[in-house]
Amino acid sequence: MVKLVAIVGATGLQGGSVLETLHARGKYRLRALTRNPDSKHVASLKAKYPGVEWVHADLDDTASLGKVFQGADIVFGVTQFFQKDIMERVEQGDEDAEFNQGKNIIDAAIAAGVDSIVLSSIDSMKQLSHGKYTGVLHFEGKHKVEEYLTSQLDRVKGYFIYLGFYMENFVDFSRISPEDNKTIEFTVPLKPTTKLPLVDTANDTGPVVAYILEHPEECLGTVVEASGGYYEAQDMAKAFTEVTGKPARYVQIPYDSVGSDELSQMFQGQDEFGYYGGRTDFIERNKEINHTFTTPISFWRSRGWAGPSPK
16 A cells, blocks of 8 residues: 655745655655645646645644545644744744644644654753753744654654754855955854754755655654764855855854844754754664765755855
């Protein structure tokens, strides 16, 4: 029997990576969930991935989710804190906005008789920092969803994938140096030597999810980290110069310069307590995954990005 996988957020970085990998494997029927199945972007994805069923999904509507989960064997679930409607609710005092969407995914999947949920989650910064940093809501919300799924493991099988630090962030944190109008600066509120488990979300997520699906007994109820290993934050700048030949440097900026207490706490917590809390056991295990994880060098080579545009 060919299993049906329902992919939440199929047009996003994580869901899109899962879609690409599982479609290439050819072992599954795929149902892609999106807020706008009639968009031009979805039209291009339909052409790229023939045979995929595209359906509308509203993560705030458990009943509608239950309908699109009908007949699915597996659900890949992911929530997105940094989207307009979630951010607006948080600003209005609803700190559980992201959690509620994740809970809806789980409740709807269980109601539809889904066998397994692969959930994208992350460590709680509150727990990693022993209560010092409690305001990293986009970590806490995801982890709270994980805790809820863990409480439902007598009703559905649960698997957890933790994405590392997005390499894509370094594109967002870039500028042309105001000093010489030539050097590309990667301005990040982290110490240059802070070790980060880097991940290329678009390329590394899908293969890890595929590994989970192909090793269900091994991965049941456990966390599988998506990263090939640790790199210093400044390594992304060094790799950029090596690949492009363009001058670049890493610039540590103040925590409070990011304009958000939540992000300030996140970066402080990562400097002090480490991403993944400094865990390293995943590095050896991930060598068993049939995938070459992206490195800073290979990220810039495949990205084909020459730096930010002059302002």
